[in-house]
Amino acid sequence: MNRAILTCVTREGRPVVAPLDAYLSPDRREAARLDANAWIKRLRLVPYRGVSMRDRFTYRGDSLWWFTELYLHKMRRLDTAVATVLALEAARDQHGPAGLIVDAENLAVREAARAFGAAARIPVELRGSPAGRPRGGWSSYLIGLTARLSRWRPSRGTRPVARPAVAAFVHTAFWRPDAEDAGTSQETYIGPVLDALAARVAPGDLQCIGVGPRRNFRARRWWDPVVGAAVHAQITPIERLAPSGALTGALELWRQRDAFASALVSGEAIRAAAVYRGCDLWPVLEPELDAAARLQWPWSARAMDEAGAALDALSPRVVLTYAEAGGWGRALVLEARRRRVPSVGLQHGFIYRHWLNYLHEPDEIAATAATEGCPIPDRTLVFDDYARAHLLSAGHFPDAVVTVTGSARLDDLAARVSAAAATRDATRASLFGGFGGPGGAAGLADAEARMVV
Numbered sequence: 001m002n003r004a005i006l007t008c009v010t011r012e013g014r015p016v017v018a019p020l021d022a023y024l025s026p027d028r029r030e031a032a033r034l035d036a037n038a039w040i041k042r043l044r045l046v047p048y049r050g051v052s053m054r055d056r057f058t059y060r061g062d063s064l065w066w067f068t069e070l071y072l073h074k075m076r077r078l079d080t081a082v083a084t085v086l087a088l089e090a091a092r093d094q095h096g097p098a099g100l101i102v103d104a105e106n107l108a109v110r111e112a113a114r115a116f117g118a119a120a121r122i123p124v125e126l127r128g129s130p131a132g133r134p135r136g137g138w139s140s141y142l143i144g145l146t147a148r149l150s151r152w153r154p155s156r157g158t159r160p161v162a163r164p165a166v167a168a169f170v171h172t173a174f175w176r177p178d179a180e181d182a183g184t185s186q187e188t189y190i191g192p193v194l195d196a197l198a199a200r201v202a203p204g205d206l207q208c209i210g211v212g213p214r215r216n217f218r219a220r221r222w223w224d225p226v227v228g229a230a231v232h233a234q235i236t237p238i239e240r241l242a243p244s245g246a247l248t249g250a251l252e253l254w255r256q257r258d259a260f261a262s263a264l265v266s267g268e269a270i271r272a273a274a275v276y277r278g279c280d281l282w283p284v285l286e287p288e289l290d291a292a293a294r295l296q297w298p299w300s301a302r303a304m305d306e307a308g309a310a311l312d313a314l315s316p317r318v319v320l321t322y323a324e325a326g327g328w329g330r331a332l333v334l335e336a337r338r339r340r341v342p343s344v345g346l347q348h349g350f351i352y353r354h355w356l357n358y359l360h361e362p363d364e365i366a367a368t369a370a371t372e373g374c375p376i377p378d379r380t381l382v383f384d385d386y387a388r389a390h391l392l393s394a395g396h397f398p399d400a401v402v403t404v405t406g407s408a409r410l411d412d413l414a415a416r417v418s419a420a421a422a423t424r425d426a427t428r429a430s431l432f433g434g435f436g437g438p439g440g441a442a443g444l445a446d447a448e449a450r451m452v453v
Contacts, residue, residue, distance in 0.1 A: 005106035006087070008097040016095055020102070020109070023090040024083060032083040033354045039082065039276060040072045041361060046273050048263070057264065057293075059253060059301050062334050063371040070327055071296040072288055073356040081284040085277055092120060102129040108284050109256040111113040116354035140294040144254040147247055147302050149240050165205035166197055167316035169307075170236060171323065171334055172210035186234070188233035190322050197320075207308055210235035211303075211328050242309035250301035261293035296327070303331035311339055317350040322348040323375050325357035330344035333375040345377035347407070351387050358395045365396050376401065383407040 005021040024032065026345040044054040044065050054065040091097065102113040105128050117124030155280045187194055187208070198206050230383055253260070264270070265286050274282035306329075309321070323329040324345030338342040351358055364374045376395075380402050384389050388404050391397040420427075 002111045003097045004084075004102060004106065006091060007101035007103070009093040009101065010095055011101040013098075015101075016097075018229045020084065020087050020104070023087040023094070024330055025090070026385070028086045028090060029083070032079065032086050034083045035086075035276070036079040037354060037356050037359060039078060040356065041359070042271055043072075043270075043330045044069070044364070045268050048267055048269070051370075052368075053264075053270075054364075055368055057260065059297070059304065060338075061247065061368055061371065062299050062304070062338075062375075064300065066330050066334075066375055067296050067300040067327055068289075069356060070330070071292040073293075075288060077284060078281075079287055080106060080108040081112040082276060083118050083279050084109050085279050085281075088116045088120075089277070091274055092122065096244055097122060099123040099125065101125045101127060105129060105131040107131060111283040112279065112281060115283070118280070119278040123228055130410045137294075140254075140257055140298065143295065143298045143302070143452070144251060144281060147251065147254075148244065154448065161204040162205040162313070163315050163317075165201045165316070165319050167207045167314050168194060168197075169209045169211055169238075169310075169319065169321040169323070169328070171211050171212045171234070171328075172237065175210070175235060176406055190346055190408075191431065192201060192412070193346060196408070207314060209238055209241070209314075210233050211238045221320070231398060238306050238310055241313040242306040246309035247302060249306045250298065253301045254298035257294045257298055258298060261290045264289050264293045292320075293380045300327055303328050304335055307332040308335040308338070311335055311341060316341060319343045320346060321377075322346040323354075326382070337372065337375065343377040344377070345380040347380070347387060349391060351382075353390065358391060360395045360397075364395050365398070379403060381405045383410065421436050 006023070008016040008017060011014065016276065044052060046053045048056045053068075054063045057064045057068075084183065091100070100113070100117060100122055100123060100345070104110055104126075106132055108207040110126050110128075110130055113124050113126065116122075168190075170187055175186055194206065194208065270289070271282060274285040280450060286416070319332065319341050321329050321332055321343075322345070324333055324343070329345065333343050333345075360374050360376075365376070367373045376397060376400060380391065380397065382391065382402060382404055383406060385404055388402045391402050392399060
């Protein structure tokens with residue numbers, strides 16, 4: 001909670017000072033995550049003149065809700081507000097304070113504390129300098145600007161081949177530049193999988209399409225949209241397949257972002273949806289929705305346009321990505337579904353149980369009269385039965401679309417660990433061979449103990 005400090009002033013006038021999050025027991029922390037996710041999920045059903053948010057705001061017939069929920073989840077401000085309310089409830093129950101003093105910079109903490117005080121009828125004093133939160137003005141403008149500037153960037157990378165067997169969409173910034181190895185193994189997340197694919201298909205039948213910034217975020221510069229960084233020889237930049245003319249729809253949505261933002265935060269129903277445990281959190285929710293319309297929606301529309309243009313240029317038999325649950329991946333799956341190109345999502349890391357990207361209600365999987373269901377791939381390949389069970393139960397994925405394949409990197413690690421265990425005695429003997437004789441065993445145990453210490 002960004003070093004928020006809570007002072008409970010007891011009815012005897014005694015101050016009790018502690019970090020605000022000290023009042024969050026493990027159970028309350030768990031409840032905060034669950035409640036925040038449930039709050040976000042409920043927003044899809046909020047009616048706008050009788051039409052749900054999911055069906056009211058669309059781009060080319062696909063719901064923008066799939067990107068809205070990702071933005072709200074990633075920013076974590078709703079999570080912070082929920083956790084603040086639960087922490088203040090615990091403090092109230094423990095101390096029965098006559099007043100509260102909250103010293104915090106985080107706006108979500110401050111607004112949630114103010115709302116809790118009003119609901120619980122406890123005076124709340126806010127201290128500290130509130131951190132400013134831009135409402136997306138300049139950042140929103142940059143989305144349209146960089147969409148144009150990125151087309152001026154020198155085109156590097158491999159020349160695309162039409163009609164490949166597999167088009168793998170990967171994040172450009174996470175492909176390691178290595179002059180000694182120009183192969184697909186340099187892809188950070190799924191290199192071994194790409195190597196195996198390349199060995200099984202004809203030359204040119206595996207095309208790797210690079211999306212996103214060309215530098216890791218820690219090394220990114222403001223001029224990268226124009227100049228950019230070198231692209232790995234195995235990657236075709238998405239801009240090469242999606243010229244400026246392909247972004248007409250996204251740029252039009254970007255120009256209407258103010259109207260979209262105004263419509264999204266208007267109406268009694270969305271206003272009422274901001275109440276959590278009796279606390280009116282509209283000052284937290286409203287700017288988040290506004291920013292989603294100004295920032296996330298134009299960016300997502302651009303990603304959809306770029307993905308669609310790339311698929312039209314390549315006409316692959318199968319689309320593969322490991323980012324299928326994120327913003328870019330959902331855009332890609334939407335466009336692949338529109339063109340009836342089979343899509344495959346590849347697990348590349350641990351799927352956390354509170355990760356909203358993989359949490360779907362049954363009605364989200366199903367289509368409505370206005371929009372198709374959640375953009376999940378035609379086949380999702382996961383590491384183990386645990387991940388599969390989670391997607392089926394918490395994500396309501398259809399049973400037939402989730403397949404356990406193992407993990408190329410983790411399976412290799414497990415094999416190497418097993419091999420090392422098989423030679424453990426020989427390794428010990430070679431390292432501690434000097435501890436032979438009558439006291440050899442004791443000497444070996446003593447040496448190992450000292451190594452552990």
